[in-house]
Amino acid sequence: xxxxxxxxxxxxxxxxxxxxxxxxxxxxxxxxxxxxxxxxxxxxxxxxxxxxxxxxxxxxxxxxxxxxxxxxxxxxxxxxxxxxxxxxxxxxxxxxxxxxxxxxxxxxxxxxxx
Amino acid sequence: xxxxxxxxxxxxxxxxxxxxxxxxxxxxxxxxxxxxxxxxxxxxxxxxxxxxxxxxxxxxxxxxxxxxxxxxxxxxxxxxxxxxxxxxxxxxxxxxxxxxxxxxxxxxxxx
Numbered sequence: 001x002x003x004x005x006x007x008x009x010x011x012x013x014x015x016x017x018x019x020x021x022x023x024x025x026x027x028x029x030x031x032x033x034x035x036x037x038x039x040x041x042x043x044x045x046x047x048x049x050x051x052x053x054x055x056x057x058x059x060x061x062x063x064x065x066x067x068x069x070x071x072x073x074x075x076x077x078x079x080x081x082x083x084x085x086x087x088x089x090x091x092x093x094x095x096x097x098x099x100x101x102x103x104x105x106x107x108x109x110x111x112x113x114x
Numbered sequence: 115x116x117x118x119x120x121x122x123x124x125x126x127x128x129x130x131x132x133x134x135x136x137x138x139x140x141x142x143x144x145x146x147x148x149x150x151x152x153x154x155x156x157x158x159x160x161x162x163x164x165x166x167x168x169x170x171x172x173x174x175x176x177x178x179x180x181x182x183x184x185x186x187x188x189x190x191x192x193x194x195x196x197x198x199x200x201x202x203x204x205x206x207x208x209x210x211x212x213x214x215x216x217x218x219x220x221x222x223x224x225x
Binding site: 040045048090103108 | 122148153154158161201203205212213217218
């Protein structure tokens, strides 16, 4: 089975701290995504990457950056965390290929910024 | 623009049926449905493609009306295991495989 692993399930950080959320997938997928999940707002795309060192902004990239140095790893970075970034963050991946955009999600990282 | 899901929440008794709707303001190529159980990752249920057939997964099926840019998820004879939050993800006809998700529908099935 495809597995997407998010290293931290729960994090508590202070305002202004730099935060790293890590995501690793083990099925050689080219495409990786970071979503933010908030009640009533569903899943909103922050950034995605279709190849190593490539990144594209999603719908809500402000306050976030990403890094993809290896194919299997996609990191979300909050340069200076703020309380409005308290949320659940979901990583997902899918392979290349027509009709192949079925996402496999990680279990999520719940971030609280105090 | 995010698709709109309705209802936002629904409570059922075991064995009852439910319909969850997903409506978009733009032309669609495909609609995906995912279910997320509490504390777990969202899991893919099914995909409906433009010009495709109605799909089914156990006693869960879905339809896609391309002209109305709408999809509906039908849960028949619901089981306790159906509880969770259901998301539709839509792919626009010119979106290049990017999905936009709705706000989710929280479903609770009671014994």
